[in-house]
Amino acid sequence: MKILVTGGLGFIGSHTVVELQNEGFDVVVIDNLSNSSVxxxxxxxxxxxxxxxxxxIDLRDKNLVTAFFEKYxxxxxxxxxxxxxxxxxxVENPLLYYENNINSLVYLLQQLQKKDKASFIFSSSCTVYGQAEQMPITENAPIQSAMSPYGNTKQIGEEIISDVAKVSNINAVLLRYFNPIGAHPSTEIGELPLGVPQNLVPFITQTAIGLRAKLSVFGNDYPTPDGTxxxxxxxxxxxxxxxxxxxxRLLNKQNLEKVETFNLxxxxxxxxxxxxNAFEKxxxxxxxxxxxxxxxxxITEAYANTVKANEVLGWQSQFSLEDALASAWKWEQKIRK
Known part of the structure; x- marks a missing residue:
């Protein structure tokens, strides 16, 4: 069975390609290498x-997307x-985000709705909840006004998928994930941002190895136990x-709705x-x-209620924060050798 993974050479994409291939799927990767390496x-x-x-392929090019689906x-x-x-x-470059994140999604869905059936997994984000009023956050939490153009593209993306699924043979799962960190235990793949990291853990590992002079902690006046x-x-x-x-779940027609949503x-x-502190340890x-x-x-805080994913998908996380940080550190040490 042939599966397309867009952004499949990126951090989460590459790890998902590994798991797909380990399960026997044939994988085709699309990536424009804008934040990844061949x-x-x-x-x-x-x-x-x-x-x-x-x-x-750059998915912003509609003709290239069309040609891809004619080939595959x-x-x-x-x-x-x-x-x-x-x-x-x-926040600094909103039009880049609206063009890249919305146009690419639309062009993919235009091709998929031509098919008799199609299964679509969308990489969404807990940013759709904005600053949720209650912790932990359930899938039923209100979708707040987005705090950033990035978060807004995820909200809009979910709405587009839901609208298209109503009038096509596309079935979809929206996976709203929280903060992915770590690396494959083999240290063959991991997080390798181009330029200055935007996420906490690669900035931590690059500081620890001497690539960055110091780590900036953005704010210690949040209403949390230690202010961060x-x-x-x-x-x-x-x-x-x-x-x-x-x-x-989609391929086996186990989904109960055309579009299902899960926190991860x-x-x-x-x-x-x-x-x-955990990293230093x-x-x-x-x-x-x-x-x-x-x-x-x-935002101040965000952590998931994972009951739906645990019970409906039969999935739950296995690794601890320390496991993830240790794997990220091993990866950083390997790539700087």
Whole structure:
């Protein structure tokens, strides 16, 4: 069975390609390499013994998307990761985010709705909840006004998919995930942001190894126990496995609705300072960090209620925060050698 993974050489995408191939799926990857490297294919092959097919395509080009589906007419499922994903950058450059994240989704769905049936997994985000009023956050929590253009593209993306599913043979699962971290235990693939990292953990590991002079902690005046923002940090391998479970649910026609939504997290919130302390423990390194002003677009806290994913999908996270940080540190040490 042939599955398309867009953004399949990125952080979460590459780990999901590994899990798909381990489950016997044939995978075609689309990636424009804007925030990834073609070398990731070799890492996937070393882990799984199989190289996925690869097409270097920018999904903003409608003609290229059309040509792709003419070539690969036997695609039965799509897992759509390809998107720009940095909150801060989206505030500074909103049009980039609306063009990249919305247009690419529309062009994919235009092709899929021509098919007799199609299974679509959407890489959504807990940012759709904005600053939720209650913790932990359930799937029924109100969708708040987005705090950033990035978050807004995820909200709009979910709405587009729901509208299209009503009038087509597309069945979809929206996976709202919290904060993916870590690396594959083989250290063959991991998080490798181009330029200055926008996420906490790669900034931590790059600071620990000496690539960055110091780590900035954005705000210590939040209404949390230690004043720093709280997030739900989930190991990327746990996250990748959930995508395979959700895809199989659609392919096996086990979905109860045309569009289903699941939170993916650990169910536990950790503050920035708790993450720093946990990293110092597993790495046996002291981190040079400083408290700076809050960052625009950031919320106070977000962590998942995972009951629906646990009970309906039969999935739950397996790795601890320390496991994930240790794997991220091993990956950082390997790639800097």
């Amino acid at each position: 070398d990731v294919i070799d890492g996937i092959e070393r882990i799984t013994g199989k190289k996925p097919l690869f097409e270097n 007419h036997d695609i039965e499922g799509v897992i759509h990761f390809a998107a720009s994903k940095a909150v801060g950058e989206s 923002a709280i997030r739900d940090y989930i190991h990327v391998v746990d996250l990748a496995k959930a995508h395979v479970v959700a895809l199989k 997290g650990t169910g536990k919130g950790s503050s920035v300072l708790e993450v720093i 597993v790495s046996e390194r002291k981190l040079n960090y400083q408290i700076v002003e809050r960052r625009e677009g950031d």
